Amino acid sequence: MELLIQQAITGIATGGIYACMALAVVMIFQAIHHLNFAQGEMAMFSTFIAWQLLQWGVPYWVVIPATIVIAFFGGVVIERVVMRPFSKAPVLSHIVVFIGLFAIINSTAGFIWEFTIKPLASPFGEGSQLGGLISNHQIGMILVTLLVLVFLFVFFRYTRVGLKMRAAAENPESARLVGIPVSRMVSLGWGMAAAIGAIAGILIAPIVFLEPNMMLSILLYGFAGAVLGGLTSPPGAVIGGFAVGLIETMAGTYIPVIGGELKLPIALVLIVGVLTFKPTGLFGRTIVQRV
Amino acid sequence: MTQLLEVSGLNAGYGDFRVLHGIDFVVEAGGITTLLGANGAGKTTTLRAISGMIKRTGTVLYDGNPLPAGPTEAITALSIAHVPEGRGTFTGLTTEENLQCGAMTRPAGKEINDDIERIFAWFPRLKERRSQQAGTLSGGEQQMLAVARALMLKPKLMLLDEPSFGLAPMIVAELYEKLAMINRDEGVGLLIVEQNAGLVLELADRAYLLETGDIVKAGTAAEMRDDEAIRTAYLGY
Secondary structure, eight states: HHHHHHHHHHHHHHHHHHHHHHHHHHHHHHSSOOOOTHHHHHHHHHHHHHHHHHHOOHHHHHHHHHHHHHHHHHHHHIIIIIIGGGSOOOOHHHHHHHHHHHHHHHHHHHHOOOSBBOOOOOOOOSSTTTTTTEEHHHHHHHHHHHHHHHHHHHHHHHOOOHHHHHHHHHOOOHHHHOOOOHHHHHHHHHHHHHHHHHHHHHHHHHHOOOOOOOOTTHHHHHHHHHHHHOOOOOHHHHHHHHHHHHHHHHHHHOOOOTTTTTTTHHHHHHHHHHHOOOOOTTTOOOOOOOO | OOOEEEEEEEEETTTTTTEEEEEEEEEEEEEEEEEEOOOSSHHHHHHHHHHHSSSSEEEEEEEEEEEEOHHHHHHHHHTEEEEEETTTOOOSSSSHHHHHHHHSOOOSHHHHHHHHHHHHHHHHHHHHHHBBBBBSOOOHHHHHHHHHHHHHHHOEEEEEEOOTTTTTTTHHHHHHHHHHHHHHHHOEEEEEEEEOOHHHHHHHHHEEETTTTTTEEEEEHHHHHHHHHHHHIIIIO
């Protein structure tokens, strides 16, 4: 029983990482209706920027907003410069561009900051709760993820800009006809996704250590969480992320064959399973259209 | 009478393929003009060219001033509402959110909510479905929603692309009643593209017949109704 509780808490804590990432994935999916494979690398790069600022002696409470703002504009620039010329290209071209972006960002980070791992201090400090079961950082991470989720919910549901973004993503032509500047909304979506990625990166790095490949497996779990919860639903993505963390930890502990080594394929099994049996995910909406 | 929209020598097409070969027509202030024609005559292309959705050449005067050729958002901002072919519903948004989208060019405020309520009074069916995902509305309701969304812009000119397409005759009659009311009570000029010539000629005051990108006949709606060729080809009696 004690093992079960311990594993559950570990699972939820790991799930918090995936939930962060899944949220960033869903965010950009809402804005452009594609999965961005470079999402994890964008988050990693932002985290390096945060690390660099900390190295230069900038205090944490300045570093976090600064990194978020830098990431936001970085996302906008990537959209304007790299993605805009492909806005009318087919899906496959987008995937190739994403993979290209992935490689470019990954090696640029390696070039600037090298591939050796670096520790990143937690913004929530050291220490733990519940007799060492869960660290302050993990608690902080889960709370921040939920906070971002609430922010996104309010933004998309109750603000005019949020509605504009949803309309532009759903039907760009109609959006233009009601006077919504669609390309500006797409830029904004990329900026926001990059900013959320930066938050995710800063929360994740203290756990997995900072290095250019830190996001590789996390992005896969993040995708699994997003698909499980439903790509159209930010709350679904967060719940999906936590679920993936729990499933991964539990399966690793209680199914002897899987152990520590076969954990990663669980994410893939989840993705394939969900796409086969419930393509909209647990909380995704089916867009119904009568003609 | 002053013209709301005065189009002369309008050319447009897709890529190298020219669909329109220099057409001329007008919509009078507070008037209703219809463009008739078979499939492929260039009716939709005409509307898309005015809205800046495709490239065009030629002169388009709106309220006496040259209308910019694009982008679409800028033309919408001049109070020109376009109800597109296939209705253009935001299917994943609710009915009410669709209406709010229609008012995006206007400053935010209470006035927009008042207008939504006013429009719900005109379209009670939409009010019943205000929180429903718009994609689940029936075809007729979606067409009403498309017109209602266009009204939220407070348009001076409304472009309608085959509003009767695919709707039951009773629904079409109801829709045309609303269009007549919009024109009469709100003073909105209408440019309606239709294949359903019998119906629209009752409503319009000016009509043009479009054939493969050229206007082959122009006149008042009454003249067109009495025209032998139009009667046999488009009215079927």
